[in-house]
Amino acid sequence: MRHHPYKRKPITVFSFFFLIYLNLHSPQTIEARNPSQFTINPSRHNVNIPEIKRHLHRFGYLQRNNVSFEQALSRYQKNLGLPITGKPDSDTLSHVRLPRCGFPDDVDSKTMAFHTKQKYVYFPGRPRWTRDIPLQLTYAFSQENLTPYLTPTQIQRVFRRAFAKWASVIPVSFVETEDYEIADIKIGFFAGDHGDGEPFDGVLGVLAHTFSPENGRLHLDKAETWAVDFHEQKSTVAVDLESVAVHEIGHVLGLGHSSVKDAAMYPTLKPRSKKVDLNVDDVVGVQSLYGTNPNFNLSSLLASETSTNVADGMLVRSEGVIYSTLGTLLVLGFLNL
Incomplete structure (x- = not known):
C-alpha cells in the first residue's frame, strides 16, 4: 500500500528520545591502543616542541619520513578525541604529559593497530570469541x-x-x-x-x-x-x-x-x-x-542518556550518525517517521 507523499506517521516517544540522542553525539573516530590504559590529568607544566616530537615519535606518529609535525599532531589529536588543530594547544599539551601505555598508536596502514567503526573500534581482523551462542x-x-x-x-x-x-x-x-x-x-x-x-x-x-x-x-x-x-x-x-x-x-x-x-x-x-x-x-x-541480549532494552538506555545530556545543557548539532549494527537497525525500525 502506498502512503500519500505528504502524510507522515506520528513520532513516538521513543523516536523523540532517539533523535535527541543523535543530536547529542557528533561523529568522531579514534585509533585505539593495545594494551589499554587509564591515565590522570597532569599538572600543566610547559611542554616544549622537542619534547612533543619525542612523544609523537615514541608512540608511532613521526616514524615515517613523509609525515610532518602538524600532520602527526593532528593524528594524535584525532586519536584522543581532542579538537584537531594541528597545533600544540593547551588540550594537547596536557595529554602529552598524561601517563599511558607504551604501545604505539599510529602505524603503517597495512598493519594498523585497530580498525575504526564510528566511535568504537576493534582489534585487527575484528576478533571475537567464536563459540556457540549463547x-x-x-x-x-x-x-x-x-x-x-x-x-x-x-x-x-x-x-x-x-x-x-x-x-x-x-x-x-x-x-x-x-x-x-x-x-x-x-x-x-x-x-x-x-x-x-x-x-x-x-x-x-x-x-x-x-x-x-x-x-x-x-x-x-x-x-x-x-x-x-x-x-x-x-x-x-x-x-x-x-x-x-x-x-x-x-x-x-x-x-x-x-x-x-x-x-x-x-x-x-x-x-x-x-x-x-x-x-x-x-x-x-x-x-x-x-548480538543483543534478548532481555536488554536499548530504548531505556537511550532515554536515560538523552535526559542526562539535555539536563547538562549538552544539546549540540549532529551530522546524523547512524550505527549499522543489526540491533540498532531493528531499533530504527521502530522510528515511525
Whole structure:
C-alpha cells in the first residue's frame, strides 16, 4: 500500500528520545591502543616542541619520513578525541604529559593497530570469541598475584558486577572458576616486567592492559592503590577497581578505545573517580560483535542518556550518525517517521 507523499506517521516517544540522542553525539573516530590504559590529568607544566616530537615519535606518529609535525599532531589529536588543530594547544599539551601505555598508536596502514567503526573500534581482523551462542566464558584469578589493598572476596565481587554489565547487553555469560590454568579469562595483579612484553610502570600511568580475543589475559598494575570504596580508601591516588575492570572486559571481548568521553571504553580515568556504566557507544560496539541480549532494552538506555545530556545543557548539532549494527537497525525500525 502506498502512503500519500505528504502524510507522515506520528513520532513516538521513543523516536523523540532517539533523535535527541543523535543530536547529542557528533561523529568522531579514534585509533585505539593495545594494551589499554587509564591515565590522570597532569599538572600543566610547559611542554616544549622537542619534547612533543619525542612523544609523537615514541608512540608511532613521526616514524615515517613523509609525515610532518602538524600532520602527526593532528593524528594524535584525532586519536584522543581532542579538537584537531594541528597545533600544540593547551588540550594537547596536557595529554602529552598524561601517563599511558607504551604501545604505539599510529602505524603503517597495512598493519594498523585497530580498525575504526564510528566511535568504537576493534582489534585487527575484528576478533571475537567464536563459540556457540549463547556463549559462556570462564574467568579465574591468579592466587599468587593479588593486591594487598583488597581481599579476594572484594575483588571477586567487583569483577562479578563488571562482567554482569557486559552480560546484560549481549548473549554472553561469565562464570568464575578456581582453575586459573584452564580459564578463558585469566585475571591477576602484576608488578613491573611480568613476562608479557608490556611491563607496568609503578603508581599511576598504565593501570591495566588486556589482550585481544581469544587470548584472555587481563593484567592490572599491582603498584596501584586499588579501591572499592573511596570512603574507606583515602589515598589521593586511589583507583576504582570496578571502573578499570569494566573497561578491560570490553577489551577482552574485542573492543578497542572509544573517543566518546562518557564511554566505558574511553582510555583515561582520573584517580578517585568512577565510570562503571556502559554508554550507548559501548553497547552498540559490543552488540555488533555478539548480538543483543534478548532481555536488554536499548530504548531505556537511550532515554536515560538523552535526559542526562539535555539536563547538562549538552544539546549540540549532529551530522546524523547512524550505527549499522543489526540491533540498532531493528531499533530504527521502530522510528515511525
